[in-house]
Amino acid sequence: MVEWTDAEREAIQAIWAKVQHDKVGPEALGRAMIVYPWTQRYFKTLGTFTNAASIFGNEKVAKQAVIILHGIDRGVQNLDNLKATYADLSVLHSDTLHVDPDNFRLFGDCITIVLAAQMGPTFFTAERQAAWQKFVSVVISAMSKQYH
Amino acid sequence: MLSKYEKELIATIWERVALRAEDVGAEALLRMFTCFPKTKTYFDQKDLSPRSPHLLSHGGRIVEAIAEGAKNIDTLATTLAPLSVLHAYQLRIDPTNFKLLCHCILVTLSCRMAEEFTPVVHAAIDKFLSALSAVLTEKYR
Ligand code: HEM
Ligand code: HEM
Numbered sequence: 121m122v123e124w125t126d127a128e129r130e131a132i133q134a135i136w137a138k139v140q141h142d143k144v145g146p147e148a149l150g151r152a153m154i155v156y157p158w159t160q161r162y163f164k165t166l167g168t169f170t171n172a173a174s175i176f177g178n179e180k181v182a183k184q185a186v187i188i189l190h191g192i193d194r195g196v197q198n199l200d201n202l203k204a205t206y207a208d209l210s211v212l213h214s215d216t217l218h219v220d221p222d223n224f225r226l227f228g229d230c231i232t233i234v235l236a237a238q239m240g241p242t243f244f245t246a247e248r249q250a251a252w253q254k255f256v257s258v259v260i261s262a263m264s265k266q267y268h
Numbered sequence: 269m270l271s272k273y274e275k276e277l278i279a280t281i282w283e284r285v286a287l288r289a290e291d292v293g294a295e296a297l298l299r300m301f302t303c304f305p306k307t308k309t310y311f312d313q314k315d316l317s318p319r320s321p322h323l324l325s326h327g328g329r330i331v332e333a334i335a336e337g338a339k340n341i342d343t344l345a346t347t348l349a350p351l352s353v354l355h356a357y358q359l360r361i362d363p364t365n366f367k368l369l370c371h372c373i374l375v376t377l378s379c380r381m382a383e384e385f386t387p388v389v390h391a392a393i394d395k396f397l398s399a400l401s402a403v404l405t406e407k408y409r
Contacts, residue, residue: 147387155391172387229371236378237385241295244379246302246318253303 122258124199131251135235135244136196144238145185148231150175156226162219188227195259206262214266221264228256270399274392275341281389282338285331285377292376293327294319299372307365334373337400348403356407363408366401373397 124132152159153175160169166180175181191209198205213219232252236244270278285292301308301316314322333351337344345352355361374394378385 151387151390154387155394176387229374232371233374233378233385233390236375237382239379240382241376241379244375246295246299249299249375250303 121200122202122254127247128251128254129199131248132196132199132255135239135248135252136193138239138243139189139235141186141189142182144231144234145189146176146182148227148234149181149185149188151230151234152223152227153181155230156223159223159226162217162223192231192259195255195262199255202258202262203265206259206265210263210266213263221260221267224260224263228260232256270341270392270395274395277389277392278338278341278396281377281393282335286335289331289335290324290328292380293329293331294323295327295379296369296373296376297323297327297330299375300369303372304365304368307368310359310361310365330369334397334400337403338396341396341399344399345403345406348400352404352407355404363401363405366405370394370397370401 150172153163153169154172163169163181163184166184167174167178169175169178194205195202214221232249235252236249297316298318301311308316311322314320316323333348337347340347374390374397377393378390381389
């Protein structure tokens with residue numbers, strides 16, 4: 121069982137309360153597809169991607185990104201129960217979608233960098249980042265559970 | 269592979285970052301130590317509190333080394349050879365830590381550059397930092 125301090129809980133809630141799903145989601149998924157182009161393989165059915173504009177202009181990608189962020193909502197609301205919360209999404213991503221779980225970390229790194237850009241250093245402090253990184257790593261491990 | 273455009277972008281950005289080398293470096297280190305506490309094991313006995321003299325001076329040296337590498341990316345391996353020897357043979361830092369520091373450098377730049385840290389800039393710097401980490405760890409085995 122993962123233990124959370126009160127400060128960590130507060131930091132995660134405070135960060136997530138500022139997140140606009142339709143801004144952060146597409147920006148984070150778009151970055152994953154640009155910075156780590158091999159992640160594009162899972163979204164081939166959504167369009168043809170040649171450059172940043174073709175990714176950020178694609179409404180289906182944006183929609184998919186918002187769906188993923190709603191998936192993260194579930195985690196923020198269930199900090200004490202993350203494994204169970206992600207059990208069915210883990211099955212879906214491994215058995216049905218065949219997403220290589222390394223992609224979860226790449227997406228996680230991108231979302232963190234997007235939050236940093238939007239929130240700035242006075243809000244996104246090292247302390248808050250640490251709580252957030254812990255959350256991301258526990259979500260990733262819950263999402264990856266089915267692969268073991 | 270970095271395009272000519274990306275190399276210019278990287279050189280320009282690091283020239284600017286080098287003007288605030290201590291600030292940026294100390295912030296990146298603080299983020300690394302706070303988020304990934306195991307990285308502190310390599311800095312035994314040092315004062316790693318926010319903006320401590322050690323954090324500032326070490327952070328400054330890291331940023332200056334990166335900025336030096338950014339000036340001419342084609343000769344990165346030669347420029348950084350002494351640091352590569354230091355990290356591999358003397359310090360023996362586990363290579364996984366480079367990813368953690370690079371991530372914290374990206375977060376620090378993103379915080380400070382905000383919307384200027386566009387996806388294209390992000391991609392270029394990420395590629396550059398992983399090339400640089402590869403050079404610093406190439407002598408390991
Ligand atoms: C770690 C964070 C992630 C969460 C919380 C998450 C969550 C979700 C959710 C809620 C769905 C919709 C499931 C449904 O339709 O019932 C979904 C679908 C999907 N996800 Fe993820 N996801 C994550 C990361 C990723 C990554 C990194 C990739 C690939 C790079 C990916 C690829 C997909 C694909 C291909 C679909 C199916 C899209 C379709 O409907 O065709 N996911 N994800
Ligand atoms: C981007 C990657 C890195 C760069 C550019 C870098 C750069 C440097 C520089 C310039 C020095 C000072 C060398 C000198 O005094 O001559 C140094 C020392 C050192 N580095 Fe790194 N470094 C990197 C990654 C790391 C990582 C990931 C760790 C461990 C987590 C690490 C641990 C150390 C230690 C322990 C020292 C000696 C510090 C001291 O004695 O004050 N470095 N590094």
